[in-house]
Amino acid sequence: xxxxxxxxxxxxxTFRQQLRLTVMLSLPAMLAQLSSIxxxxxxxxxxxxxxxxxxxxxxxxxxxLWLFWGICSAATTGxxxxxxxxxxxKDIEGARDVLRQALVACMLFSLAIMAVGIAISGRLxxxxxxxxxxxxxxxxxxxxxxxxxPLLTMNYLAGGMLxxxxxxxxxxxxxxxxxxxxxxxxxxxxxxxxxxxxxxxPVTIPGxxxxxxxxxxxxxxxxxxxxxxxxxxVYCRQPELRLRGLHxxxxxxxxxxxxxxxxxxxMTIEHAVICGAQIAVTMIVAPLGVVAIAANAFAVTAESLCxxxxxxxxxxxxxxxxxxxxAGRRNLVKRFAYITVGLGMIVMTIMGxxxxxxxxxxxxxxxxxxxxxxxxxxILRIEAWAEPMFAASIVAYGxxxxxxxxxxxxxxxxxxxxxxxxxxxxILSRSMGLKGVWIAMCAELIFRGSIFLIRLLRxxxxxxx
Numbered sequence: 001x002x003x004x005x006x007x008x009x010x011x012x013x014t015f016r017q018q019l020r021l022t023v024m025l026s027l028p029a030m031l032a033q034l035s036s037i038x039x040x041x042x043x044x045x046x047x048x049x050x051x052x053x054x055x056x057x058x059x060x061x062x063x064x065l066w067l068f069w070g071i072c073s074a075a076t077t078g079x080x081x082x083x084x085x086x087x088x089x090k091d092i093e094g095a096r097d098v099l100r101q102a103l104v105a106c107m108l109f110s111l112a113i114m115a116v117g118i119a120i121s122g123r124l125x126x127x128x129x130x131x132x133x134x135x136x137x138x139x140x141x142x143x144x145x146x147x148x149x150p151l152l153t154m155n156y157l158a159g160g161m162l163x164x165x166x167x168x169x170x171x172x173x174x175x176x177x178x179x180x181x182x183x184x185x186x187x188x189x190x191x192x193x194x195x196x197x198x199x200x201x202p203v204t205i206p207g208x209x210x211x212x213x214x215x216x217x218x219x220x221x222x223x224x225x226x227x228x229x230x231x232x233x234v235y236c237r238q239p240e241l242r243l244r245g246l247h248x249x250x251x252x253x254x255x256x257x258x259x260x261x262x263x264x265x266x267m268t269i270e271h272a273v274i275c276g277a278q279i280a281v282t283m284i285v286a287p288l289g290v291v292a293i294a295a296n297a298f299a300v301t302a303e304s305l306c307x308x309x310x311x312x313x314x315x316x317x318x319x320x321x322x323x324x325x326x327a328g329r330r331n332l333v334k335r336f337a338y339i340t341v342g343l344g345m346i347v348m349t350i351m352g353x354x355x356x357x358x359x360x361x362x363x364x365x366x367x368x369x370x371x372x373x374x375x376x377x378x379i380l381r382i383e384a385w386a387e388p389m390f391a392a393s394i395v396a397y398g399x400x401x402x403x404x405x406x407x408x409x410x411x412x413x414x415x416x417x418x419x420x421x422x423x424x425x426x427i428l429s430r431s432m433g434l435k436g437v438w439i440a441m442c443a444e445l446i447f448r449g450s451i452f453l454i455r456l457l458r459x460x461x462x463x464x465x
Contacts (some may be wrong), residue, residue, distance in 0.1 A: 003294055004166035007323045007332065008088050015335075022339050025168050025319060030312035030347075038178030043376030046190050054212050055367065056290045057137040063282050066313050067275030068117050072153040074267035076102070078260030081162035081322055082201040087165050087240055088326025095165070095249060098256055099234070099241055102157060104251040105260070108202050111154035117146030126280065129286030137212045144216035148224065148455025150333045158234045163315050164322060165240045170233050174226050181222035240448035251462055263404050277417040284429050284437060287402030290408025292434045295375040298366045299438070302359070302376065303383050306351040309392045313344040314398030318338050321402030325462070333462055337399040341456060344395035345388050355380060377437040386442040409452070416448040 004021060006013055013021075047054050059344025066390035079102035086095040121143040159171040192209030195202050208214055236244045285296045316341035324332040356360075363376040393413075400409045423446035455461060 004319075004323065007320070007329065008090055008327045010327065012328070013332065014161040015381070018313035018332075018335055018339055022313075022316060022320065022336065025166070025316035026313045026340070028344065030309040033323055034320050045211065050211055051192070052136065053134050053290065055294040055372070057125075057130075057134040058215070059123055059293050059300075060138045060282065062300070063275060063278040063298055064124060064128070065142060065349065066278065067272060068113060068146055068149060069152065070275060071268050071417055072113055072270035073156045074105075075109050075260075075264050076106050076153065076157040076160050076186060077267055077401065078264030078312060079106070079157070079303070080164045081263050081318070081401060082259055082415040083161055083241070084322030085326035085404075086400070088323035089328075096243060097239060097247065100243065100248050100250045101256050101258075102161075102250045103154075104250050105256070106153050107150055107155050110150040114146055114149040118143065121146060128267060129283055129425055134290070141212050141216045144213065144220055145459050148220040148425045151220075151224045151227045155223060155230055158227065158230035160240060161234055161241055162230070164319055165238065166319060166323070167238060168319070170238075170315065171230065174229055174233075177229075178222045178226040181225060182219055183227055185218030186215055187218075187222050189218045196229060213429065254461060263401070263406055265408040266279070266410035270406075270413050273414045274417055276441055277422055280422055281425055281437060281441075284425055285434060288433055289427070291369075291371050291375065293369065295372045295379065296434060297439070298363060298372065299376045299379050299383070300418070302362045302366065303355070304382055305362075306348055306355050306384070306388055307394065309351060310344045310348050310394040311398075313340055313347065313391075314395045316340060317344075317395050317398035318402040321399050325403045326425060327387075330462055333403065337396075337456060340399065340451075341392060341395045348378065348387040348391035352384040356384040360385075375434060379435055382435065382442050383437045383445075386445035386449075389453075390445045392449035392456075393445070393452040396456045399456065400461055401461055405463065408455070408461075410452055412455070413448065416451065417445055420444040420447050 004025070006017070006021075021413045026117050047058055079098055082098045083095045086092075086098065119141050124142060125138035130138055159174075162168070162171050188206060188380040189208045189210050191205075191207045191214075193207045194205050196205060197203070210217065222243050234243075236242060281294075282296075317336065320340065322338040324336055350437055360373070363373040363380070366376070367373055397409050397413075400406065421440050424440035424443060425437045430436075430438050432439070
């Protein structure tokens, strides 16, 4: 039976064992990503019941929140990749040393990013083209999330550390738990107290009636509990990482910070640039009206059902490639790269077909407003055609991260979005509205997947010893 320890112990692996190990690591990672998607679906569906304005207020700032979340997440990757390499080289004490420094460095970094977010929260919705009818609620929603960035960052860091040592099961289970907690918290916090009939008996359901604010608080509470449980597992339970009862310095040191920066800085800049482009898309969509803003936000959430499994496989790719590279097994690095990218393209092709078929039902689940539902269905079916090539770019990116090579992939993502997507979206939106924006997104994702596949197949991305 295939086990990840075979990589660092230098044992030979058949193709069947490699494929089995890839699937074993990918399935829990995909489950974790799917639970995150369900959480977004729940949020969108519950808020959608409040009306178009509330839906639009969240949609207006969602891309800006992705920017802040993504910057913090990218910062943690520079440390988790180092841990994967050290575990692959069987340097367990070195892995723990990196973890100690990461806890302090990432907390300080997230506090700084949080301060920036709080400072701009009041004006951000107006900068994005929001009107007085939706901007105050959008500002409050954004403020709650950025105030919780330190806890969210610890969640990203702990989950990344566990995945990079091969433990994808625990983060997956905790993410499923987070989804359940989000349902409960949102149900209580979004809606007011109300009476329902249960077996002919009137039952009072308690509720805070906080609307958009309740959606933010419910999700943040679920994330906070998950972060604490994830940190507990890393600190006390995971054999390769456990720090409880062990002595060592938590002071960040230049060599580890420098290596983390080399890995994370291109990813952070790239994510900032990509989210900047997504914010620019939001600004293109905003003048199209409340229906377009809401349909765009719901469709972005719905589409995540297709691509989040790709990110789960990408996580597995980073772990497998990272440990193989740390163990000095170059042939295994390439084989895992091809297996994970191929698996990602197959899974996301199936998800794209499914999305094309069920798009109307998903949009009806999210909003009772017929005009929003119809427009969302049309743009989702446009995007479904791009899913196989989107998978190629997502998983190949995870492969390149595994060997610590993030600069060129970051440039490729930057160029694809800013040179292809944005100009095309601006041009097509003037004649085709929101559908034109999504046609531009589809074309850009196909282009991006093509250039990532070309780089992968050239085999020049593995650093020399």
